Amino acid sequence: MTTLKAQCPSCAAPIEFKAGSSIVIICPYCRSAVARTDRGLEDLGKVAEIMDSESPLRIGLKGTWNNTRFELTGRAQLKHELGGYWDEWYATFSNGWVGWLAEAQGRFYLTFFQPLPKGTTLPSLGDLQLGQTIDQIPSQTPLMVQEKGTATYVAAAGEIPYKLTPNETVSYADLAGKNNSFATIDYSMDPPWVFLGSQVTLAEIGLGDAKPVQREARTVTSDVMRCPNCGGPLALSAPDKTERVTCPNCNSLLDVNQGNLSYFKTLNPPPSQPDFVAPIGAEGTFPDGNKYKIIGAMVRSVTIEGIAYYWHEYLLYNPSVGFRWLVHSDNHWNFVETVNPADVSNPQFYGAGAKVVYGGKTFKIFQDAQAVVEYVKGEFYWRVEQGETVRAVDYVSPPQMLSLEMTQNEMNWSLGTYMTNDQIEKIFGVKDLPRPWGIAPNQPFTGSFYYTWGFLPVLALLALAIIMIPLSGLTRTVLNQQIQMPPLQNETTPQAVFSQPFEIRGNSNIRISASAPVSNSWADLDVDLVNEQSQEVESVNVPIEYYSGVEDGESWSEGGQDQDATLSSLPAGKYSLKVEGTWQNWQQPMPVSVKVEQNVNRGVNFCCAFVVLLIVPILGLFRKWSFESTRWKDSSFGSSSSSGSDDSDDSDDSYSSDDD
C-alpha cells in the first residue's frame, strides 16, 4: 500500500492515507471510517468523536523507540465491558513497523504484532485461567493472564492500521510478565493475534515532554447537563475517565457515558453514616512525588465470623500518572498503587502460612475474605455499585501490604504502604486527624532499635570485660596463714588473734577467705584489715557453718567449711588481719586458715552491669512480641503466620513518630 489521496465516500471531503500501513482512515469531516481495499474505498460506518481526554498524547507526536523514529498517526477509543475507556494509539515507524501504544489509567503499553511459530495453538478465551502462564508466546519472561474481557470500539481518529469497524466488540486477554513485559491476545481474529511488548514510560519512547491537557474541572451546568434525578449541577474531575459518579444533592448513582449523565439508581443508605475524614476534592503531594486529588470515596467491608469490618477507600487521581488509592482503616492509612502481577510470585495456595514474594520481600498471608462495596461517593473509573464483591487476599510485610483482588475475569495486585497520621496531615494540610487504634496489618513496629542497636552496649560490656582481665592482671595471693584460735572463756566473749603483716597494692579488690573445720557446728569470724601506718580498719564478717547428716536414707549437707568476703580496693600499704570470733564448741581451740587475695575476677560488677543493660533490650523484645501478637490477633491466619514473623523495618524515619 502507498500514500493515497482520495475523497470520502460518505461526504466527498478530501482524505489522505499518509502511512503506507494504514488500512482505515477516519474522515475528519463526517467521522466515517473509510477503509482502502483492493477494490477501492469502503465506508465502514461512522464512529463517534474521540471523547475529551487529558491524555498527554496526540496524533502527530513524534517519538523514538529502539533508535527508530515513529509518529502517532491514529487513535481509537475502546470501552470495557464493565465500563471505562482506554485509548489505543497507533505508532507508524520510519522503518515500516506499526506499534500499538495502549493508554489506560495513566499507564502506557507499547506492543507489536507477534507472529506465532507455525503450528502454535493458543488456548481459547474460555479456557484461559487468571494467573495461567501462556508458554506458547515467545517472550523473554513467562507471561501470565491478568485479565480477559471484551471491549467495543466506540471512537477513532486519524489512520488505523487494521480494519476498524465502528462499534465492533472484540474479545481479548491481557498478559503481564516480569520486567514490565506485556502482551495482548486479540480473540477477534481467527486464529488469535498476539501483540507483544512492554509497559513503557513516555520518556522511554521519546515523548517525555508530552504534557497532559490542562483544564479546569468541567462543571456540568443545568444548561448542558444536570443530574437526571434532581437536576443539580455536577463537577467532574476526570470527565474522560469517569464511569460512575454520585450526585451530591440527591445521593443518586449516575452513569457517565461520554460526558452524558444517566440515572442508575439511588444509593441505599450505608450501615452507618460514613464519616469520610478526607473530603472529595482535597489535593496533596504523596510520597511518590506526585500530586493527587481525591475524586471518589467508598465504604467497603468484609464479614468474618459474622462480624462486619468496615473501612474507607479514597480514589486519588493525577492526569499524568493515573489512579491511586488511599485506604483509611481504624484510622490507619495506606497509600496503594497497583503492581505488575507478574512481579508477584504466584501463590501456591491461600491458606495459613501462604506466602508471596514481591520486590525481594516475602509477604505473609493475613486475610482472605469477600470485600463488599457498601457505599460510594464521588467519581469512579469503573461502573462501581453497592454490593460489588471481590475476593480480597491480603499479604503483609510491614510497612507494606500486597493485596490481591480477584473477580471471575480479572486479577489485580496492589501494594499498600503504611503512612502515619502525621504524614497524612502534612499532605492535606490538616490537623488533629483521629488517632489510630489497634495495630494495622502492615503497621511497622517502631521500637526495634531497642532490641537491635540496644544490644550494642551489652556487646560493648562483654568486650570491655575481656579487655579488663589482662589489664588488671591475674589473681595474687598476699597472705595465706594458719591461725590457731585458743578456747573461749565463755560462749559469748570472742578471742582475737593477729596475722603476720602483708603488703596490699592499691587499685585491686581484696578477697578474704577463711576456712574452719566445723562439722554440724558453726564459727562466726569478724576479720579486720588493719592498716599499720594509718591504723584505719576495714572489717568484714565471715560466718562459717556446716551441717550434714542422713535422713530417710539420703545424705544431706548445708553450708561449708570455707567462706570468703570481698572488699573494694584499699590504699596501698602494710596491713595485718585481726581475726576475732566465736564458735559453737567454744571450749575447744579453733584452727582457722585465712587467705587474702587481690585482683580477684569476681564477676559481680559485670553481672550487675549486664543485667542493667539487658533490661531495655528485653523490654523491647517483649514489646515487639506483644505488638506482633496484637497484629496477628486480627488475622484469619494468625496463629500459624505469626510465628517467626519478620522483624518490622523501622529504619525509615518516616515511621518513627511513635518510637518513643
Add this chain to the structure above:
Amino acid sequence: MFKAIYMIIAVGVLLAYGTAAWFGWEFANAGSNSRLGMPFIYNGFRGGK
C-alpha cells in the same frame, strides 16, 4: 528521645563498669567502710546462728 536517654544511660553503665574494674571497686562488697557504701549483695553464707 528515649533512644538517646537509653544510650546515655548505657554509656554511663559502661563507664562505671570500666572505672570500677580499673580502680578495683566492688559494687557489692562486704566491707564495713565500703567505698561505695552498699554491701547489699553479700557473697558469704549467712544464717545458722
